Amino acid sequence: MSKFLAGLGVVLTTLYLSFALWLVGGRLYMLQTMELNAVGDFFAGIFGPLAILWLVLGFFQQGIELRQNNDALKLQAEELRNSVEQQRELVGVTARQVSIEMEKWQHERRAAAEAAKPVFNLVHSSTLPMHDGYWYKLLLSNIGRYCQQVVVYLRKDEHESRIFNKATLKATEEVEVNLPIHGEGLLSRGHQIHIECLDSLGGVNTQVFDIESFKEPGTENPAVLIDKIYAVQDRVS
Incomplete structure (x- = not known):
């Protein structure tokens, strides 16, 4: 998804710059005669939409990353729950084995004492x-x-x-x-x-x-x- 947004941004930027170049046309030489504040307004008008475009694309990219991180956290939580469940089952099996061994030992001890x-x-x-x-x-x-x-x-x-x-x-x-x-x-x-x-x-x-x-x-x-x-x-x- 990030590659798609980046490609979309490049395409839109290219189209926009092409449109801006066509719109200005042969009036670029007039920049030399314009006052600095007017030049600044010109570039702000030209690149302002591009900044807004990349800001919006960055917002969507951040949302995508947040969702991916959220999914990763959910997956880790699920794996942790599965690990805890497996550990609980392992503890239960171990406890049953210990109980069986203890009963066996007590039985053998009673048998030895009786003998x-x-x-x-x-x-x-x-x-x-x-x-x-x-x-x-x-x-x-x-x-x-x-x-x-x-x-x-x-x-x-x-x-x-x-x-x-x-x-x-x-x-x-x-x-x-x-x-x-x-x-x-x-x-x-x-x-x-x-x-x-x-x-x-x-x-x-x-x-x-x-x-x-x-x-x-x-x-x-x-x-x-x-x-x-x-x-x-x-x-x-």
Whole structure:
């Protein structure tokens, strides 16, 4: 468009100057005899329309450039919006990937922690009478992973007594736990065996068994019932 306006200006200027030359004709020699103010009026009259012409063409050219700049700014704004949208989508994808990786890591961590736990099995082996109660022999076995700092407690309500401890307990290892009960020699309802240890990852693990003994008529030694409770919380030491 600027080339068109420039060409139009050149053509109109050429036509105008040709017309002015034809109009003045052979009277150019009279300029030498005219006063300076008259000469100035002559040239102002000749070139004034040309100045107005190029001023108008410049105005149109400026309008065209402003519209072009406006279009360029709109295009840049659109590209910026598209870039922001792409960045937002990229952030969303990255956040989803991080969330998936975090869930995967947590799942693997829980699986590793679960695999690192020991699994205790506690059974009644035999009962021996004492002069003031009974001596219960229990077999504690580990069918899970290696553990250490194993401590066994007998608890009821607020009372607790340590009945066994061992530095390590390997997988498939079995040990005997002796539990003497004085007085009547019976384990009433509410007695529990708590087994605490550190698993192979250093997590503190606690497993609980309900234990109860009762004497049936016609029997010499009490029967023993042991039931494992699995609802136990673990924490990392």
